[in-house]
Amino acid sequence: MPFLREPSHILLLLIVVTVLFGAKRLPDSARSLGRSMRIFKSEMKEMKSDEPEVKGKSEDSSEK
Secondary structure: OOOOOOHHHHHHHHHHHHHHHOOOHHHHHHHHHHHHHHHHHHHHHHHHHHHHHHHHHHHHHHHO
16 A cells, blocks of 8 residues: 555645645745755765775875
8 A cells, every 4th residue: 555646645745735834935945955955966976076086096195
């Protein structure tokens, strides 16, 4: 019995969330979540691009 299987379940969930948080806070929350995800993705890309440089530096320092 999967959760949110029928469209009526999704509609009910959206109504409950709107009532709990209010119509004004939902766009602000979504905007903040989007910004956070963008920052997280850019940091992950930066970490991946920095990874080969870090390995190269550690190999050079171990040879000395």
